[in-house]
Amino acid sequence: MTCIKTLVAQSSHHNATLPSNYIHPINPSDSVANSELERLIPTIDFSVLTSTDPAQRSKAIHDLSKACQDWGFFLVINHGVSESLMKDVMDGCYEFFNLTDEEKKLYEGTDVLDPIRCGTSFNTSKEKIFFWRDFLKVLVHPDFHFPDKPKGFSELALEYIKRIREIVGELLRGISISLGLEASYIHNFLNLESSLQVFVANLYPPCPQPELALGMPPHSDHGLLNILIENGVGGLQLQHNGKWVNVKAPPNSFLVNTCDHLEILSNGRYKSVVHRAVVNNATTRISLAIANGPSLDTMVSPALALTDDENNPPAYAAIKYKEYLQLQQGNKLDQKSILDRIRLQKD
Numbered sequence: 001m002t003c004i005k006t007l008v009a010q011s012s013h014h015n016a017t018l019p020s021n022y023i024h025p026i027n028p029s030d031s032v033a034n035s036e037l038e039r040l041i042p043t044i045d046f047s048v049l050t051s052t053d054p055a056q057r058s059k060a061i062h063d064l065s066k067a068c069q070d071w072g073f074f075l076v077i078n079h080g081v082s083e084s085l086m087k088d089v090m091d092g093c094y095e096f097f098n099l100t101d102e103e104k105k106l107y108e109g110t111d112v113l114d115p116i117r118c119g120t121s122f123n124t125s126k127e128k129i130f131f132w133r134d135f136l137k138v139l140v141h142p143d144f145h146f147p148d149k150p151k152g153f154s155e156l157a158l159e160y161i162k163r164i165r166e167i168v169g170e171l172l173r174g175i176s177i178s179l180g181l182e183a184s185y186i187h188n189f190l191n192l193e194s195s196l197q198v199f200v201a202n203l204y205p206p207c208p209q210p211e212l213a214l215g216m217p218p219h220s221d222h223g224l225l226n227i228l229i230e231n232g233v234g235g236l237q238l239q240h241n242g243k244w245v246n247v248k249a250p251p252n253s254f255l256v257n258t259c260d261h262l263e264i265l266s267n268g269r270y271k272s273v274v275h276r277a278v279v280n281n282a283t284t285r286i287s288l289a290i291a292n293g294p295s296l297d298t299m300v301s302p303a304l305a306l307t308d309d310e311n312n313p314p315a316y317a318a319i320k321y322k323e324y325l326q327l328q329q330g331n332k333l334d335q336k337s338i339l340d341r342i343r344l345q346k347d
């Protein structure tokens, strides 16, 4: 399967049209919201969340709780990760995608749980219509794997994912408290000492007919929190009250979305947000998402303290994270289809 980068390089620039196996029937009800809504996306100031002043900290936890409940999405600012590390790791992604097809072929992988996998679309073995996206996915925690090219990329990535893990740890402490649980509840219950972290770099080259294509379909993510940065070219949209809201990260901020296992753990209080990536015909977009989940062999179920048999029965069946991940990565990416499989009927 040819990656998009090569496909674009091979096609003539004049009168380029989108190959028919990339044309998606666009749903006309998929309306894009006006930019007003975009300005309402919540922002969490990380320095306030980690403040030693209890009043400041509880205000930030309250904001975090509202962001998770109302949006499933927020920006994080003042997180302490240096601009140069963020830039260097993004440059590494760019250089990785610039390796030759032969070099990248070494990292292709065959199984959805292979530690290093690069490819195109989402899961070409299950798709008839493809997405305008190339990717690199690497399992980087609890064991660190990484491609050995380009030179120096692996060291940068290791430093970056460590910092992300610290930030995710703090966010999840705040989220535990906001759910009325002990600060360390999520960490202990989901064995975050050996949490799964996946490094996902996405490349969206310019597309000849962007209105007919999609970079990624509407979907939610596995895991707890996904931390995303991008190269200043917008394309991410999230679903909010039935509309698609464009999201663009202000320089040096993180885009954070809540994922399926937080929805399960919170018994539906914090729903994973559906999002997609659209493409453009002018500029290459790169995004880097770090997926942060439970440890692979954890059975995830709604927290006991958040359920009761009478008014609030468990809304999701318990499932091992590894099994969920295999289902999500091994099928077509489609809305919340895997979460829907484990929803329990409410009478």
Ligand SMILES: O=C(O)CCC(=O)C(=O)O
Pocket (backbone or CB within 6 Å): 200, 202, 216, 221, 228, 235, 236, 275, 276, 277, 287, 289
């Ligand atoms: O590139 C983006 O903005 C979205 C990426 C994404 O949704 C993912 O990697 O799961």
Ligand SMILES: [Fe+2]
Pocket (backbone or CB within 6 Å): 219, 220, 221, 275
């Ligand atoms: Fe995603």
